[in-house]
Amino acid sequence: MWFFYCAEKTISLSAGGLEVKYAKEGVTIKDVAQLAGVAPSTVSKVMNGSSEISPDTITRVEKAIKKLNYRPNSIARSLRKNHTRTLGIINNSHSNKNTFVLQLMVGVEKAAQARGFSVFLCNSASSPAREKDYLEVLLDKQVDGIIFLDNVVKERALPSWHLNGVPIVFLNQYVTQPGYHSILPDDYQGGLIATEHLIARGHERVAYINGRLKHEASQSRLQGYKDALNKANIPFESQLVQGKDTWDEEGGYSSTHTLMTLSKPPSAIFCANDTLAIGALDALHELRLSVPNDVALIGFDNSLASAQKRPPLTSVEMPFLEMGKRAAEVLLEPPPTREMIHRLPCQLVQRQSSLGP
Amino acid sequence: MWFFYCAEKTISLSAGGLEVKYAKEGVTIKDVAQLAGVAPSTVSKVMNGSSEISPDTITRVEKAIKKLNYRPNSIARSLRKNHTRTLGIINNSHSNKNTFVLQLMVGVEKAAQARGFSVFLCNSASSPAREKDYLEVLLDKQVDGIIFLDNVVKERALPSWHLNGVPIVFLNQYVTQPGYHSILPDDYQGGLIATEHLIARGHERVAYINGRLKHEASQSRLQGYKDALNKANIPFESQLVQGKDTWDEEGGYSSTHTLMTLSKPPSAIFCANDTLAIGALDALHELRLSVPNDVALIGFDNSLASAQKRPPLTSVEMPFLEMGKRAAEVLLEPPPTREMIHRLPCQLVQRQSSLGP
DNA sequence: ATGAAAGCGCTAACAG
């Protein structure tokens, strides 16, 4: 690599067929103004379109900008304009192996990027002290908005720290106080479509295996299940709802055994998540029951593991990417709605486990 | 909620037992100076410790800061100091469902946070155009460093955009040009420990099922496998290495069938990733072979799915969190080493599938 | 339509 002095602030040189632009650090609006033979304020005006400028000077300025490879210093601009076109994400989840969180983040980032905003990533790992620290640095950095998110929908306390008027929204979290936007998956609707799918495929004895009772998701999905039965005029039977107050395989496994030893066992099982469904599948295999021919099976989460089972498991996918996007949208373009809690629909992804004869 | 005018810049009020601080927007260094009866520069000096100040005024200033709940405007500070204590992540992966990426990001963020740095999250989704755009905004925002990352280790081109002297490091990516730090998992060592584990448990006929040949990981893990055999004086047999140039279950499944129909089939199989191992497990089940009693099985990635199989799969975990941390460290505190490519060790996580009699 | 001047909130250089 060769270095050499150059008086101008920009040089371009082609090396190995690759055209690279070198801009010396610190080309400022003054340099552009000088080259174009105008005042800095004029350059500012053409960049911001904040005033009528003669077409002639516009082209002159634009040429100078291009020639110098000038890019305005957004720090200086922010100081002056009092906004940063930046928002912060505070991730309250402490699991690093959760794809939900990544999807939420990527969703936020995409919608932000589309609007010219950048996002700061902060991980509080559920520690309120850490959350407060991050809030401070985010506020110090003059973010224009903050999104709090978690990997599982939870109620949470309002941050007890002054927000300087910076708007906030909760993503996969919510707060009891009115007046705060909250973006959540529609677990109820997810339970509904899963059950409806099973019914549509001819099943009348549909069972439900529930997850941890304290999680909203369990209750909402159950309610969706019930309403789907109801719509189809299938009487609800409480013995067809099982669950061990857990989300793990063991729960799915033993619940399935309970279910299949009923005098009239179900012909289809809807599990509140994929891990339960995987446990259910194990139990069914053990009982030498074919999935989906003897019993149809549906999970929830559309995890990678669900797609990798034999047979691949039908599942309900939560709209995390959309949720992330919506969070950023709501933050950046507050809707006129009174509605503050936004539930986004889940989607059924059909695979072999529910596609019986 | 009641709003009322207050002349001072801070008031504190307790509501419902919850003590909240309200700081009116825009308390500046001048306000603090005025309250403390000193010059703004003095306040600056006590904050930055950049000059000897009498203990007396220090306490006066600190009191004023606390009373006004003052926090310096980091935008203004950045403009002046010419650094932002911020770094950018450019995520080149386009998969939103990859836990690797989240782990890398969280690692970066943790190490950054520990050093008082914030991080911008950008997702280029492998689009060079998008990457260039992000590079520009990151540079506009005056970041102090940039990390490029991906979900699978790849060689990549050096960004063809002037970086204004901002240092960069590659995470799970690398570049052929010398002079750039690159943080990678030690796939070779991962292959080594996996194979050594199997050998230590008494296996002499250890097979290897490879992944996509064009991925470095496949080659490195294979080399680890070979060297482990070599160290143990077990002759290498090329027929014990199978693979369909793919990472999917089907590849693991059919490779296993090939392996088990050998005249002298292996007593242990090391798969280059967990998905292959899951396919292998299916094949073994189908052949009515017990895992781990008839054949031991090891995967790579330590995916959630691997832990959820029956039996749970032993696997090799890549050090993504550590890698992320290291990337930030190398960026923020460049080591004096000439060594530019950093390979971090993987870890064996033992589960039932390799723990035979 | 354009330029001069002031100033965003902070820090650094220099005086005293």
Place this chain on the structure above:
DNA sequence: CTGTTAGCGCTTTCAT
């Protein structure tokens, strides 16, 4: 030890 002054790079009145 402390205050005064200048200015980071930009935008915004306010003149002209």
